[in-house]
Structure formats: structure tokens, C-alpha cells
Amino acid sequence: MTKLLSSDDIAEAAAILTGGGLVAFPTETVYGLGANALDNFAVARIYEAKERPSFNPLIVHVHDIEAAERIGEFSAVARDLAQAFWPGPLSIVVPVAAQAGLSELVTAGLDTVAIRVPASDLAQSLLQAADVPIAAPSANPSGQISPTMAAHVMDGLSGRVDAVLDGGPCSVGLESTIIGTDPTRLLRPGGVPTEAVEACLGRRLPAASSDDGIVAPGQLSSHYAPNATLRLNADEVADDEFLIGFGAVDTPLNLSQAADLTEAAANLFAMLRTADANSQRIAVSPVPRHGLGLAINDRLERAAAPRD
Ligand code: TXA
Ligand code: MG
Numbered sequence: 314m315t316k317l318l319s320s321d322d323i324a325e326a327a328a329i330l331t332g333g334g335l336v337a338f339p340t341e342t343v344y345g346l347g348a349n350a351l352d353n354f355a356v357a358r359i360y361e362a363k364e365r366p367s368f369n370p371l372i373v374h375v376h377d378i379e380a381a382e383r384i385g386e387f388s389a390v391a392r393d394l395a396q397a398f399w400p401g402p403l404s405i406v407v408p409v410a411a412q413a414g415l416s417e418l419v420t421a422g423l424d425t426v427a428i429r430v431p432a433s434d435l436a437q438s439l440l441q442a443a444d445v446p447i448a449a450p451s452a453n454p455s456g457q458i459s460p461t462m463a464a465h466v467m468d469g470l471s472g473r474v475d476a477v478l479d480g481g482p483c484s485v486g487l488e489s490t491i492i493g494t495d496p497t498r499l500l501r502p503g504g505v506p507t508e509a510v511e512a513c514l515g516r517r518l519p520a521a522s523s524d525d526g527i528v529a530p531g532q533l534s535s536h537y538a539p540n541a542t543l544r545l546n547a548d549e550v551a552d553d554e555f556l557i558g559f560g561a562v563d564t565p566l567n568l569s570q571a572a573d574l575t576e577a578a579a580n581l582f583a584m585l586r587t588a589d590a591n592s593q594r595i596a597v598s599p600v601p602r603h604g605l606g607l608a609i610n611d612r613l614e615r616a617a618a619p620r621d
Pocket of ligand 2: 450451459
């Protein structure tokens with residue numbers, strides 16, 4: 314049985330986590346499927362619930378920079394990024410600290426860890442109440458669309474997790490931006506626009522490539538996949554297609570009529586789900602490739618990639 318909890322039940326949610334259970338909880342990006350990152354058995358249950366390939370390491374959530382410095386070694390660059398963007402939708406990959414005590418399953422055998430301090434009030438309250446680092450991938454079965462509402466989590470994981478903490482819709486709606494810090498590279502575009510990270514660093518932020526010797530995160534090409542096929546950059550729509558619009562397009566599902574990328578990011582995953590439930594073929598209007606548009610296009614391209 315999966316319990317649906319509310320903001321009044323933070324203590325109960327925290328007790329489930331410290332007792333080795335699984336709690337899905339809201340962050341400003343997407344809902345995460347949380348487990349105590351120090352407890353190998355609890356972390357194993359995440360992989361089991363999501364049916365996730367175990368080579369994919371997990372992001373560890375903590376409530377502030379001090380807690381982050383207990384599990385990771387922060388270089389000057391990592392600290393600058395943390396100070397500029399935490400709490401918020403940024404994950405920073407740093408070497409694991411000697412005394413971190415993290416489950417090996419969290420890092421999937423790497424000597425680095427991705428750390429994030431989420432901004433959402435409920436996530437903050439839960440992390441403080443649990444007072445242990447919480448490993449949390451997005452709270453969806455592996456390969457499916459990330460959840461931005463408690464009902465999405467229930468659709469995918471009901472019966473497979475102990476509780477879902479309902480905090481309403483996620484305000485950002487796209488997963489965190491992930492930055493590797495040795496060397497400094499963009500591992501995944503996300504909720505913090507790349508341009509904002511570059512402004513903080515005072516230089517360009519290259520995307521990770523295979524010669525960097527760092528693992529570009531489990532970026533399986535087909536990810537975030539709806540059941541329907543997806544056609545991108547659609548300027549017109551066929552009779553048998555369901556159009557997800559952007560800007561001044563006449564369609565029942567529009568990411569943002571006002572062509573606002575922040576609004577479009579917040580709507581993206583919920584609209585993909587709605588379109589998927591209504592049609593076998595989805596078309597999506599062009600979305601500009603700057604700011605959050607880079608992350609939106611990244612997710613759309615993965616959703617449109619051929620499935621294996
Ligand atoms: O917004 C988010 O980031 C959400 C919320 C719940 O925090 N979490 C999320 O987690 O999207 P997940 O597991 O779906 O994606 C985590 C990504 C994976 O692609 C993984 O490979 C990468 O982070 N990652 C984790 N640890 C890493 C490491 N040490 N080095 C490189 N990439 C890492
Ligand atoms: Mg995910």
C-alpha cells in the first residue's frame with residue numbers, strides 16, 4: 314500500500330525514510346523517489362521500484378551547503394556554483410568525501426557524487442526532519458516521463474513505494490541542471506539555464522564529451538518516453554496527430570501561448586502525459602533553443618528517440 318501524505322505529515326514521511334522506506338516527495342523540478350543515501354538496502358529498493366538499470370548513479374539531496382560538504386569535496390568552482398544556485402535546480406558533481414558513508418549503490422561505483430539542495434519548502438522540511446542525505450531519482454518507472462504532480466507518481470509507482478508526499482505541481486517542471494566540476498562541464502541541461510551558469514563562471518560551459526574522462530550521466534538516448542510517437546518542430550499538424558503547441562498556435566494543449574519558456578518547462582511533462590493518453594501520434598511546435606528552451610528540447614529529443 315502506498316500512503317498519500319500531505320504537508321502536515323512531514324514527521325511521518327521522515328520516519329519512513331530513516332526507517333529504510335521509500336517516500337516520493339516534491340522538489341521544484343520534479344517529484345523524487347527518496348531513500349536514505351546511507352542505507353544500502355533502502356537505496357536498492359529505489360532501483361527495484363523504478364526497475365532502473367543499476368549502472369545509473371543517483372543524485373543526493375541535502376538541506377544546505379554544510380550538509381553537502383559532509384558528503385562531497387568542494388573545489389572553489391563547486392563552492393561558487395553552490396553559493397550562486399542553491400537552494401535551487403542545480404546538481405553539482407564532486408568527489409565523494411572520505412567519511413561520507415554513502416551507499417555504493419548511490420554512486421554506482423564512481424568516486425564522485427551528484428549533490429543537490431532543492432528549494433521547494435516541502436523538500437526542505439523533509440530533508441531537515443530526516444536529517445540524513447536522501448538519494449532520489451525522478452519518481453517514475455525507468456524510461457518513462459518524469460512526474461510533476463503527486464497523481465503522476467501514483468500512476469507509475471503506486472504499490473511500489475511506501476508513501477507519496479503531495480506538494481502540488483512542481484514549479485520548474487524540468488529536472489535539475491547537472492554540472493561536472495573536474496573538468497567543469499555541462500552533464501545535463503535543466504532547470505537552471507546554461508547561460509546563468511556561464512555568467513556565474515565567467516566563461517563558456519562546454520558539454521561533456523567522451524574525452525573528458527568523466528561519465529556523461531546515464532543519458533540513454535530514449536528516455537522520458539511516452540507510448541505515442543513524437544514529431545518535433547512541427548509547423549503543421551496531420552489529421553491523426555495531437556499537437557502540443559508553443560506560442561500563438563491554436564491547439565487545446567499549448568506549452569505557453571505567450572511563448573514563455575519558464576511556463577513551457579513547467580507544463581512540459583504533464584502535457585506530454587495528456588497528449589499520450591489521447592493519441593498515438595504527438596506533434597510538437599518548435600521551441601526556441603536558448604535559456605530553458607535548451608533543456609526542453611533535450612527532453613523532447615529523448616522522448617522522440619527510437620526505442621529499443
Ligand atoms: O531534478 C532532478 O535532478 C531530479 C530531482 C528528483 O532531484 N532528479 C533526477 O534524478 O533527475 P535522475 O536519477 O532521474 O537523474 C540523475 C542523473 C542521471 O542521469 C545520472 O547518471 C546523473 O544524474 N549522475 C548522478 N551521479 C552522477 C555522477 N557521480 N557523475 C555523473 N553523473 C551523475
Ligand atoms: Mg529520471
